[in-house]
Amino acid sequence: MESYKAEYIWIDGTTPTQKLRSKTKIVPLGENPPIWGFDGSSTNQAPGENSDCVLKPVFTCPDPIRLGNDILVMTEVMNTDMTPHVSNTRYACSETEKKYSDFDIWFGIEQEYTLFDGIQPLGWPSNGFPAPQGGYYCGVGADEVFGRPLVEEHLDACLLAGLNISGINAEVMPAQWEFQVGPIGPTAVGDQLWIARWLLYRIGEDHNISATLDPKPVKGDWNGAGCHTNFSTKQMRTSYQPCIDAAEALSKKHELHIKNYGFAIEERLTGLHETASVDKFSYGVSDRGASVRIPWQVNVDGKGYIEDRRPNANMDPYVVANLITDTVCSSAKK
Numbered sequence: 001m002e003s004y005k006a007e008y009i010w011i012d013g014t015t016p017t018q019k020l021r022s023k024t025k026i027v028p029l030g031e032n033p034p035i036w037g038f039d040g041s042s043t044n045q046a047p048g049e050n051s052d053c054v055l056k057p058v059f060t061c062p063d064p065i066r067l068g069n070d071i072l073v074m075t076e077v078m079n080t081d082m083t084p085h086v087s088n089t090r091y092a093c094s095e096t097e098k099k100y101s102d103f104d105i106w107f108g109i110e111q112e113y114t115l116f117d118g119i120q121p122l123g124w125p126s127n128g129f130p131a132p133q134g135g136y137y138c139g140v141g142a143d144e145v146f147g148r149p150l151v152e153e154h155l156d157a158c159l160l161a162g163l164n165i166s167g168i169n170a171e172v173m174p175a176q177w178e179f180q181v182g183p184i185g186p187t188a189v190g191d192q193l194w195i196a197r198w199l200l201y202r203i204g205e206d207h208n209i210s211a212t213l214d215p216k217p218v219k220g221d222w223n224g225a226g227c228h229t230n231f232s233t234k235q236m237r238t239s240y241q242p243c244i245d246a247a248e249a250l251s252k253k254h255e256l257h258i259k260n261y262g263f264a265i266e267e268r269l270t271g272l273h274e275t276a277s278v279d280k281f282s283y284g285v286s287d288r289g290a291s292v293r294i295p296w297q298v299n300v301d302g303k304g305y306i307e308d309r310r311p312n313a314n315m316d317p318y319v320v321a322n323l324i325t326d327t328v329c330s331s332a333k334k
Helices: 090-099 148-160 186-207 241-251 254-259 296-301 317-332
Strands: 003-011 020-028 036-039 052-062 071-078 106-117 165-170 176-184 210-212 227-232 283-285 292-294 306-308
Touching: 003 052, 003 186, 020 036, 020 186, 052 186, 071 186, 090 186, 090 317, 106 186, 106 317, 148 165, 148 176, 148 186, 176 186, 176 227, 186 210, 186 317, 227 317, 241 254, 241 283, 241 292, 241 306, 241 317, 254 317, 283 296, 292 296
Parallel strands: 003 071, 283 292
Antiparallel strands: 003 020, 036 052, 052 071, 106 176, 106 210, 106 227, 165 176, 227 306, 292 306
């Protein structure tokens, strides 16, 4: 009987930052990937005496590594009674998206990450530090950019998988990079970002390079790593005032968002290195030192989107999309 490989991917129960897990199932050709299970006691999701957890397929795409008929399967973790597991943040995001479906919500997420060779950033000298920041952002040349072969391979893999990847660029700190996902809906952007993260880690195995989403991978005068989140509704895409209203709505729930925007966020949001202070909310046109930036083109066009610059690189996109959608859309409905 002909068959294909389905790589089931899920988010575990590790705290304070969840990790990705995956395993392979052989599925008869022509059949959809079925519900499956795993040992939750090994992933911080169940006790040993009642260890079974359920994997419910929610999104599939071609597997760009194995190729052929093989696929990647993003799953939700469920309890054995098919209720959402406490670690399942996707379910709440999808319910919020349905609640505000008339807003036609779009998200575009900019995932920053840092490449490491062992215990130090890729390409950094074994003793001391590289030259100060300045020439690395969107740089070119072996003395400015480290890890491009892996980054290009990751981009190609994301495209082969059919993900909505918008682009890549080298970031401000050497060995730091970014890829962008979107614009797509709140739940879909989470599905695709998690798959893109999985591909980044998996391809890193072949290069013996690890990628970290640590928000401050190197202490001192170096940029941290964020996950800037661009957001719009159909109202924002046709008029300027809803963009201002969205920023104002976010200002009223700053503390709630900060608590859910990634572990150790205070290490990154210091008011330096293109960030706002963690305990203050601000927004402004073209201001990368603000909590929320209104792009200059949006100001010129009188419509568009806003960029929430607060989320950490290690944030859960389902949680962030859920929060932003609910905060902005509930305020707009009042």
